[in-house]
Amino acid sequence: MDSGARRRRVTIVDVASRAEVSTTAVSKVLRNAYGVSPAMRERVRAAIDELDYRPQAAARAMRGRTFTIGVLLPHIRNPFFADILDGLQEQAGKADYQAIMIQGGENPQAEERAINALVDRQVDGILMVVPLTSRPRLEEIAKDVPTVVLGRHERSPVFDSVFDDDELGAELAVEHLIALGHRRIAHIGQKDKSRARPVDLLHTIRAETYRRVMRDHGLDGEIDVVATSYTEEGGYVGARELLGRPERPTAIFAGADLAALGAMAAAHEAGLSVPGDISIAGYDNTRMAALPNISLTTVEQDGVVMGRTSGRLLLERIEGRTSSVRFSVTPSLVVRDSTGAPPRP
Amino acid sequence: MDSGARRRRVTIVDVASRAEVSTTAVSKVLRNAYGVSPAMRERVRAAIDELDYRPQAAARAMRGRTFTIGVLLPHIRNPFFADILDGLQEQAGKADYQAIMIQGGENPQAEERAINALVDRQVDGILMVVPLTSRPRLEEIAKDVPTVVLGRHERSPVFDSVFDDDELGAELAVEHLIALGHRRIAHIGQKDKSRARPVDLLHTIRAETYRRVMRDHGLDGEIDVVATSYTEEGGYVGARELLGRPERPTAIFAGADLAALGAMAAAHEAGLSVPGDISIAGYDNTRMAALPNISLTTVEQDGVVMGRTSGRLLLERIEGRTSSVRFSVTPSLVVRDSTGAPPRP
DNA sequence: GCCGAAGTGGGGAACGTTGCCCACGAGGGT
DNA sequence: ACCCTCGTGGGCAACGTTCCCCACTTCGGC
Numbered sequence: 001m002d003s004g005a006r007r008r009r010v011t012i013v014d015v016a017s018r019a020e021v022s023t024t025a026v027s028k029v030l031r032n033a034y035g036v037s038p039a040m041r042e043r044v045r046a047a048i049d050e051l052d053y054r055p056q057a058a059a060r061a062m063r064g065r066t067f068t069i070g071v072l073l074p075h076i077r078n079p080f081f082a083d084i085l086d087g088l089q090e091q092a093g094k095a096d097y098q099a100i101m102i103q104g105g106e107n108p109q110a111e112e113r114a115i116n117a118l119v120d121r122q123v124d125g126i127l128m129v130v131p132l133t134s135r136p137r138l139e140e141i142a143k144d145v146p147t148v149v150l151g152r153h154e155r156s157p158v159f160d161s162v163f164d165d166d167e168l169g170a171e172l173a174v175e176h177l178i179a180l181g182h183r184r185i186a187h188i189g190q191k192d193k194s195r196a197r198p199v200d201l202l203h204t205i206r207a208e209t210y211r212r213v214m215r216d217h218g219l220d221g222e223i224d225v226v227a228t229s230y231t232e233e234g235g236y237v238g239a240r241e242l243l244g245r246p247e248r249p250t251a252i253f254a255g256a257d258l259a260a261l262g263a264m265a266a267a268h269e270a271g272l273s274v275p276g277d278i279s280i281a282g283y284d285n286t287r288m289a290a291l292p293n294i295s296l297t298t299v300e301q302d303g304v305v306m307g308r309t310s311g312r313l314l315l316e317r318i319e320g321r322t323s324s325v326r327f328s329v330t331p332s333l334v335v336r337d338s339t340g341a342p343p344r345p
Numbered sequence: 346m347d348s349g350a351r352r353r354r355v356t357i358v359d360v361a362s363r364a365e366v367s368t369t370a371v372s373k374v375l376r377n378a379y380g381v382s383p384a385m386r387e388r389v390r391a392a393i394d395e396l397d398y399r400p401q402a403a404a405r406a407m408r409g410r411t412f413t414i415g416v417l418l419p420h421i422r423n424p425f426f427a428d429i430l431d432g433l434q435e436q437a438g439k440a441d442y443q444a445i446m447i448q449g450g451e452n453p454q455a456e457e458r459a460i461n462a463l464v465d466r467q468v469d470g471i472l473m474v475v476p477l478t479s480r481p482r483l484e485e486i487a488k489d490v491p492t493v494v495l496g497r498h499e500r501s502p503v504f505d506s507v508f509d510d511d512e513l514g515a516e517l518a519v520e521h522l523i524a525l526g527h528r529r530i531a532h533i534g535q536k537d538k539s540r541a542r543p544v545d546l547l548h549t550i551r552a553e554t555y556r557r558v559m560r561d562h563g564l565d566g567e568i569d570v571v572a573t574s575y576t577e578e579g580g581y582v583g584a585r586e587l588l589g590r591p592e593r594p595t596a597i598f599a600g601a602d603l604a605a606l607g608a609m610a611a612a613h614e615a616g617l618s619v620p621g622d623i624s625i626a627g628y629d630n631t632r633m634a635a636l637p638n639i640s641l642t643t644v645e646q647d648g649v650v651m652g653r654t655s656g657r658l659l660l661e662r663i664e665g666r667t668s669s670v671r672f673s674v675t676p677s678l679v680v681r682d683s684t685g686a687p688p689r690p
Numbered sequence: 691g692c693c694g695a696a697g698t699g700g701g702g703a704a705c706g707t708t709g710c711c712c713a714c715g716a717g718g719g720t
Numbered sequence: 721a722c723c724c725t726c727g728t729g730g731g732c733a734a735c736g737t738t739c740c741c742c743a744c745t746t747c748g749g750c
Contacts, residue, residue: 009489011706022730027708035728057466058406059706062735066403068466076430076446082422085448098462101421101446103430117443121402121413121466144354232632261636268638287577288633291606293613356736367700372738380698404736407705 010053019047030055061122069314070123071101072114074130078230078258080284080303081129084150087307088127095315097124108132108195119145125314130202134195146317148310153200160313160325164301166202169331170209170253173281173299176333177251178217182279182342185214186224186249188238188259203230206255206283230255235262243270243278250278250342257282257289260296264338275340285334295337302329355398364392375400406467414659415468416446417459419475423575423603425629425648426474429495432652433472440660442469453477453540464490470659475547477539491662493655498545505658505670509646511547514676515554515598518626518644521678522596523562527624527687530559531569531594533583533604548575551600551628575600580607588615588623595623595687602627602634605641609683620685630679640682647674 012030016023021040028036029044047053057066069092073081085099092099102118104111111132118126119141130151131138141147142159150162177185187210190203198204207225214223226241228234235254242249243266254260260282264274272278282289285300309327357375361368366385373381374389381389392398402411414437418426430444437444447463449456456477463471464486475496476483486492487504495507522530532555535548543549552570559568571586573579580599587594588611599605605627609619617623627634630645654672 009706012708013706023707024709024730024732025728028729031708033709037728040729054461054465056406056706058403058411059735060708061401061403062407062706062737063708064735066466068462075427076421077424077427079422079424082420085421089448098447098459100462100466101448102443103434103446114443116399117402117413117445120399121411121445232636236636261633265636265638288606291577291581291610293610354736357738358736368737369700369702369739370698373699376738378739382698385699401736404705405738407707407736408738409705 009056010051012053012055014051015044015047015053018051019043065124066122067097068121068123069097069099069311070118070121070126071099072104072111072118072126072128072131073101074104074106074111074132076101076103078256079286079288080257083303084129084307084310087304087309088311089307091308091311091315097315104131107193112137115141124318127310127314132194132196135197135200137195146314148313148317150306150310151202152196153202153205154196155324155326157324160310160317160327162306162310162313162327163202163329164306164331165328166205166331167209169283169299169301170206171213172331172333173253173283173297174210174213176297176335177253177279177281177339178213178219180251180279180339180341182251183219184222184224184247184249184342185210185219185251185253186226186242188235188242188252188254188263189225189227190230190234190255191227203255210253224249228259231258232262232265235259236266237262239263239266240270243267243272248278251280251339252278253281255283257284257286257296257298260298260338261288261294264294264296274338277343279339279342281339289334289336297336297339298334299331300334301331305329354401355396357398357400359396360389360392360398363396364388410469411467412442413466413468414442414444414656415463415466415471416444417449417456417463417471417473417476418446419449419451419456419477421446421448423601424631424633425602428648429474429652429655432649432654433656434652435649436653436656436660442660449476452538457482460486469663472655472659477541479540480542480545482540491659493658493662495651495655496547497541498547498550499541500669500671502669505655505662505672507651507655507658507672508547508674509651509676510673511550511676512554514628514644514646515551516558517676517678518598518628518642519555519558521642521680522598522624522626522684523558523564525596525624525684525686527596528564529567529569529592529594529687530555530564530596530598531571531587533580533587533597533599533608534570534572535575535579535600536572548600555598569594573604576603577607577610580604581611582607584608584611585615588612588617593623596625596684597623598626600628602629602631602641602643605643605683606633606639609639609641619683622688624684624687626684634679634681642681642684643679644676645679646676650674 012023012026016026026044029041089099102114104114125146128149139158147159153163189207226238228238252263254263260280263280267278282296282298285298289296289298357368357371361371371389374386434444447459449459470491473494484503492504498508534552571583573583597608599608605625608625612623627641627643630643634641634643
């Protein structure tokens with residue numbers, strides 16, 4: 001009957017009595033604080049090992065640190081986030097911090113709940129990956145807990161920003177298509193559901209840069225943007241719309257690989273060959289893009305470096321840095337088989 | 346200078362003094378416990394709203410619940426996990442529980458750290474998605490905190506199991522290929538890095554079922570399994586090996602969609618058409634599989650239902666259920682364009 | 691008019707950890 | 721011989737919440 005009874009956890013008190021020292025002493029050893037003789041340290045270490053003691057995060061939280069970094073992700077469907085997380089964990093692990101993730105979701109209300117959950121759990125720092133919330137709200141949080149924002153281009157005195165140079169990336173992609181001889185180049189972007197200033201958002205920047213480059217080459221009249229979402233579904237729907245135009249584009253620059261895959265699907269369904277009838281380029285250089293039967297031309301942005309940097313910046317802020325940093329990674333173009341010269345008319 | 350100062354958080358004491366009641370009273374309202382007059386409830390509610398108070402999870406944890414469910418994921422790269430998470434969050438949200446995720450990683454040691462992190466943070470329940478650790482260890486944890494294991498077929502008195510009927514799923518796929526006329530059917534599986542009994546693991550079950558069905562049809566001599574991993578990379582490498590055989594298979598059953606995509610890539614690279622020269626089937630029915638230019642025949646398993654059920658079971662256990670449950674979802678075959686009759690010799 | 695029950699509110703001790711203090715003894719400089 | 725300093729160890733009050741109690745009032749039944 002008592003097999004179901006939850007055992008009481010081992011606490012610092014148990015360790016102290018086992019080692020015949022005070023709880024204070026144990027605490028000092030745990031935090032390797034000043035004022036412990038080697039002999040005592042050894043005794044305490046031994047007791048900890050024998051009892052398999054681990055400190056309880058909640059009790060620590062009441063007095064200071066939790067050694068936890070919270071990561072807010074919009075969702076976990078985009079494989080690009082996995083790279084970011086890998087980079088972050090590498091850094092966090094070194095400093096004995098744990099990363100926990102939480103899903104923000106589609107709308108600002110759900111995201112707000114997720115952010116609050118992180119704050120309520122007293123994480124020592126938060127990495128917000130492409131958050132939807134407004135800048136004032138971000139700064140309000142950043143005043144309470146060290147914050148790094150990834151994927152938005154804001155300049156804030158209270159949080160750090162880590163992002164890809166989306167302007168350069170989009171430029172590389174569009175210039176590539178133009179150099180191949182394309183003129184009717186369309187763009188698939190993402191509909192904005194956030195409370196941020198559009199100019200700080202990566203999808204707006206990619207779309208605006210597309211527009212600018214087109215104009216720079218005198219292609220004002222050819223500009224054509226559909227705003228769906230950075231998903232397979234979004235790319236598929238967007239491309240179907242574009243392919244239904246009286247004069248269909250000869251190239252599509254999708255703002256994300258997932259969307260590019262959806263666009264390829266739509267092209268295939270319409271009986272068009274890629275790149276024979278239509279060229280398609282993406283953004284992110286996910287692993288998918290490298291597969292030979294997809295072989296997508298795309299913009300590489302280094303997610304691991306972004307994650308690693310975010311982790312480092314977060315740890316610095318936790319250690320007390322108050323000055324603010326903006327870090328930008330430089331993207332590069334990876335040309336594969338999904339882009340080529342436009343069809344002869 | 347004091348702009349950098351972190352504001353003190355609003356606590357239950359602040360609410361109590363604002364509402365001119367005791368902290369006990371506030372606590373009662375928060376937990377809607379017995380013994381509160383409507384008038385007092387109203388006053389307290391008002392004070393909570395005015396001060397924008399939210400309870401601190403850490404302090405709650407010291408006295409009982411954290412209203413947090415921990416999810417252990419091997420990694421976040423497989424889109425199938427996203428479905429599971431969606432299902433779980435739907436249930437958790439209803440009961441005002443928050444789901445936090447943590448990455449277990451490639452090896453049992455890293456996973457152990459992740460599990461400990463969850464336990465140390467006193468989550469009220471843990472969902473372990475395809476964990477690597479041994480059953481005794483799982484049961485040890487389950488004795489301390491309500492646990493549901495997803496993706497392993499174990500029968501344990503202390504935790505619940507949720508899984509897909511992998512035997513049926515694999516059978517559907519292999520029978521389908523045989524019915525199309527294939528005889529040389531190979532399988533791409535996953536190399537085992539876990540401490541579990543192989544017979545409980547989904548990838549072993551899929552592989553063993555493949556073997557059994559082949560034998561049932563007198564195809565003992567054609568059995569050919571390569572064990573790599575359930576990733577694009579793994580599928581690619583596995584398929585390259587299979588295609589290099591003196592007599593190459595006319596069909597490949599990959600244990601996961603990601604691996605099937607890798608296999609398609611390898612086939613494409615070898616100049617083989619799918620399904621003209623070789624048929625390929627997967628497992629999971631991820632969104633990718635449905636894209637027209639991939640159009641992968643695959644086994645559908647309902648991740649959302651699995652996640653939802655896990656959530657429900659976890660909440661029940663938190664509420665005190667001690668009996669043990671095994672829940673199995675029934676898979677179905679989705680036939681698309683990646684499988685067809687074998688080539689005429 | 692008395693008694694018990696029901697309804698309402700609060701006091702205060704936990705929970706596990708930290709870190710500010712203080713105490714004690716030894717050693718060294720005057 | 722005295723005082724200071726330094727090294728070592730522990731006492732104890734927080735931190736924010738819960739929940740077991742107890743106290744007081746009101747009301748209904750006799």
